[in-house]
Amino acid sequence: MDGDYIIGGAFFIHYNTQALEHNYTTMPEPLRCTGRIHSRELRFSRAMIFAIEEINNSSKLLPGIRLGYQIHDSCSAVPMAVKVAFQLTNGLDHVFYTGDNCSQSGMVMAVVGDSGSTSSISMSRITGSFTIPQVSHFATCACLSNKQQYPNFFRTIPSDQFQAIALAKLVKQFGWTWIGAVRSDSDYGNNGMASFLKAAYKEGICVEYSESFYRTHPRSRIQRVADVIRRSTAMVVVAFASFGEMTLLMEELSREPSPPRQWIGSEGWVTDPDMLRFTLCVGAIGFGIPRSVIPGLRDFLLDLSPTEVVASQILTEFWEDAFNCSLGKSAVTDKRLCDGSEDIKKLQSPYTDTSQLRITNMVYKAVYAVAHAIHNAVCQETNSTTQCDKLSRIESKQVLTQLKKVNFSQNGYHVSFDANGDPVATYELVNWQKGKSGSLEFVTVGYYDASLPDGQEFHIYKDMTWMEERTQVPVSVCSDSCPPGTHKVLQKGKPICCYDCIPCAEGEISNTTDSTDCFLCPKEFWPNADRDTCFPKPVEFLSFSEVLGIILALFSVCGACLAVIITAVFFHHRTSPIVRANNSELSFLLLFSLTLCFLCSLTFIGAPSEWSCMLRHTAFGITFVLCISCVLGKTIVVLMAFKATLPGSNIMKWFGPLQQRLTVVSFTLIQVLICTVWLVVSPPFPMKNLTTYKDRIILECALGSALGFWAVLGYIGLLAVFCFVLAVLARKLPDNFNEAKFITFSMLIFCAVWITFIPAYVSSPGKFTVAVEIFAILKLEASSFGPILCIFAPKCFIILFKPEMNTKKHLMGKSKN
Incomplete structure (x- = not known):
């Protein structure tokens, strides 16, 4: 015109x-x-x-x-x-x-x-x-x-730049990370797909295949693309193609049954009414230009007079094709002549829609x-x-x-138009759904507006239909998501979406799905069984509430009570010959030290504190030295007593009661001095042991100065060896109540316990170190207390049940019985 x-x-x-x-x-x-x-x-x-x-x-x-x-x-x-x-x-x-x-x-x-x-x-x-x-x-x-x-x-x-980004976000929205891609081998398809793949990569989406074809290509090329789609494992196919290419592809896929695929389409074909004849695309989704209303356009399209149709070659061709008849000279032999009964208003065609x-x-x-x-x-x-x-x-x-x-x-x-000649990008999200009549139709289920702030561009407000008319979103992933507690390890030679889920290593967790790495829990925390949460490590120490602590406490209290009972018996009969004849002063001091030794073990039970750590080691060292000093004193008294019976010997005047007290006090003061230096220089202190066990915290006492600790133990061992040597020398001295035999036996056990205690103490972890220490104390006490009990028990038996034997004559060996 x-x-x-x-x-x-x-x-x-x-x-x-x-x-x-x-x-x-x-x-x-x-x-x-x-x-x-x-x-x-x-x-x-x-x-x-x-x-x-x-x-x-x-x-x-x-x-x-x-x-x-x-x-x-x-x-x-x-x-x-x-x-x-x-x-x-x-x-x-x-x-x-x-x-x-x-x-x-x-x-x-x-x-x-x-x-x-x-x-x-x-x-x-x-x-x-x-x-x-x-x-x-x-x-x-x-x-x-x-x-x-x-x-x-x-x-x-x-521009397709906006559509490509929108398509990538759409795929990501439904959790699809493993997709196929087909495109028109044209500027539209190649550039559009390139933009989409770039955006998809940023969203963490992998492409199993990317195929291109054009409508002028031979059929073998299109068949190859169709075969790739059929053999693929990706359930979702993104098609950036025009109507012409998609028509050929769908016709090829329709010839042979194809596994169901979820089609994602660009606006080039996804809103074309001619595509609705392909039912294998039911559930397809894609972006279309927003629908609109143009007043008067439908009446204009339907207002085609016969004269106007005949005057235009294009309109004539359309009319003849739509009504399958011919107009005048352009008639084809197998078509009837148009007789004027054709009504374009009743025509169902994309032209009239x-x-x-x-x-x-x-x-x-x-x-x-x-x-x-x-x-x-x-x-x-x-x-x-x-x-x-x-x-x-x-x-x-x-x-x-x-x-x-x-x-x-x-x-x-x-x-x-902006500086690039482009308009503002807005799209409708279109879904292919079956209507009440059973035919496919376009249903708008959402929209995308690129002008909105980041993260708010995409909105879905209607239920969607998926492939095969499913109501559940299909799954299309190369590998299932890795749950918390595992991390992804890429499969060799495959895209990043193909991976294995490997459990986190010991002490590590991952608390998100599809985590790429695990991270260590803080020092005082440990993973749960699922390795997805860090919990505070359980704190362990030898407590009074657990079985081991109760047994040790009972044993200690029972030992202390036994020593107190013996002390009470001896004190009540302190004037009797049998008590007086056995150096009652050292015996009472020995019983007192044994009582302290038993009670000392209680300081090793319970949560360590600054004071308990200092007390338990030093009290242990001092009370044990006091105990061994008493045993040593009794041993020396026995030796000196029998040496004094030799003609011309007045040695007992040099080892009387005063000297005996000084001996015990001197030996004990040396240990007190060692402990004092230890406490002043570098005392024991409470600590959290995080290295022995990875999954728990052991509360224990650090030694502070290791030299001080081993000095205390070494001094006890030195006295024990000295006492053992003297006891061996006095073991065969004659007497009804010769204690040297029992002291020898006591010191032998004492030394054996010390030899086994030291490596056991060093190698025992956590709270078992404390248990070994207490057991060693009880053994050491038993090693001394057993033989002494052999001395005191018969005396108690005589005092309580055989008073007739509690006489000076019997002690001197002059009794007939």
């Missing part, structure tokens, strides 16, 4: 071109589009005409100026798109103008189209050379945002954007009125300049 200013248009009304054979002897035939008409694209072209007629009838936009149009079928082929671009630049005139304005003679002011990225790129290379602005309604390749290469390109549909106006609205907005740019170039506002000069000749570069500035709303749809 002619007009004051012409707008060009390019659409994929057909999807194939006629194959030509060149013999290079005659001029090649012109390119022609063939195949079946794509009704949806026909609707796009008619929507452009509708928008232009609406603008021509407007009193606000371009008043008094009439827009015309040239609309071409680029048939989704680059050669045809290039031809269309040249026709739009030069016009259809066969006359060559030689004047100054020859290049402007047939040039359009702007171009709306094309419907694909590859063809739009080809057209932009040509139209850009003449600064003719191009506004596409369906070319989404992110590459077209490059203003250095495509300075004249604009679009009303969002205006319930899902998505891309159609992009065409509508593109036409209005061009009209506003022309309006701003030729019209002026004067006193609230608009004056337009239709006689002024403007150049396309003026329209290009004004197109960058357009900012308006039409029917509630905002139109503006």
Whole structure:
């Protein structure tokens, strides 16, 4: 249609071109589009005409100026798109103008189209050379945002850069980390998939395979892609392809039963009504351009008079294909003649379906954007009125300049372009669901708005249907998630989504799903059985409440009570001959020291404290030295007593009661001095033992100065050896109550216990060190107390039950019995 200013248009009304054979002897035939008409694209072209007629009838936009149009079928082929671009630049005139304005003679002011990225790129290379602005309604390749290469390109549909990010977030939203990928082998598919894979990698998504194909490829190539999909383990397939490629792929997959797959689609095919015939895609989801309403468009599409149809070759072809009849001369022998009963209002076709106006609205907005740019170039506002000069000749570069500035709303749809010629990215999340009639239909279940803050762009507000009409989200992972307590170890030679779940090492936990590593618990904490939480380590010490502590405490108390009972008996009969004859003073002191030794072991039971640590070792050392000093004193007394019976010996005057006391006190004071130095220099202190056992804390007393500890033990051992040597020398002295035999036996056991105690003490861990120490104390006590008990027990028996034996005559051995 002619007009004051012409707008060009390019659409994929057909999807194939006629194959030509060149013999290079005659001029090649012109390119022609063939195949079946794509009704949806026909609707796009008619929507452009509708928008232009609406603008021509407007009193606000371009008043008094009439827009015309040239609309071409680029048939989704680059050669045809290039031809269309040249026709739009030069016009259809066969006359060559030689004047100054020859290049402007047939040039359009702007171009709306094309419907694909590859063809739009080809057209932009040509139209850009003449600064003719191009506004596409369906070319989404992110590459077209490059203003250095495509300075004249604009679009009303969002760039694939936004869609790729949205698709990656969609896949991540449902926990799919193992997917397949197919794409059109074109600028749209290759660039879109590259952007998606980059975004998917950032989201931790792995791709099992990535296949490309094009509708002009041989069938064997498409069969190979279908076989890859059938054999794959990924349940989810992301398809970044156009309608033409997806139709061929679905037809191939439909020939042989294919395992169910969850299809994720780009807007290039996921909202195309012609795709709904493939039921194997039930449950498919993807992003589509938001639905819209264009008042009056449906009536315009259905208002096709027979005259108008016959006058247009495209409309004639559409009519004959839709109603399977022929119009006049174009009749085909196997078709009936159209008799006028055909009613387009009853036709079920993508052409007449205006319930899902998505891309159609992009065409509508593109036409209005061009009209506003022309309006701003030729019209002026004067006193609230608009004056337009239709006689002024403007150049396309003026329209290009004004197109960058357009900012308006039409029917509630905002139109503006950023510095890259792109609009704000908003998408609807579309789900293929079966309706009540059993046929597939598009259902909007959510939306994506790239202008919202990070993390808030994505929103789902309806239930979704998945593959095979399932209600549960399908699972598509290479490896199942690693539960807390394990960590991921990558499988050799496979993507990062393929891994084994390895339990955390001892002392380590992981408290998140799919953890890449485990981390150590703090020093005083230890993992639970599942190794997903750190708990405080149990604290252990020899307590009065446990069985071992109770047994040791009872044994200590019983020993101390026995010593006290013997002391009480001896004290009550202290004047009797049997008590007086056995050095009663040393005997009482020995019984007192034994009582302290037994009670001393109680300091080793209970939680260590600063005072108990200092007390337990020093009290142990001092009381034991006191005990051995008493035994040593009694041994010396026995030796001296029998030496004194030799003629001329007065040795007993040098070892009387005073000397005996001094001996015991002197030996004991030496130990007191050693303990005092130990406590002053580096005393024992309570500590938490974290090294002996990894899973528990042992409360124990650190020695402080090891030299002090071993000095205390060494001194006790030295006295024991000295006492043992003296006891051996006195073991055969005659007497009814010769204690030297028992002292020898006592010291022999004493030394044996000491020899076994030291390595056992050093090697026993934790609270068992304390137990070994107490057992050693009790053994040491028993080693001394046993023989003494052999001395005291008979004496107690005589005192209590055989008083007639408690006489001086009996002690002197003069009794007959």
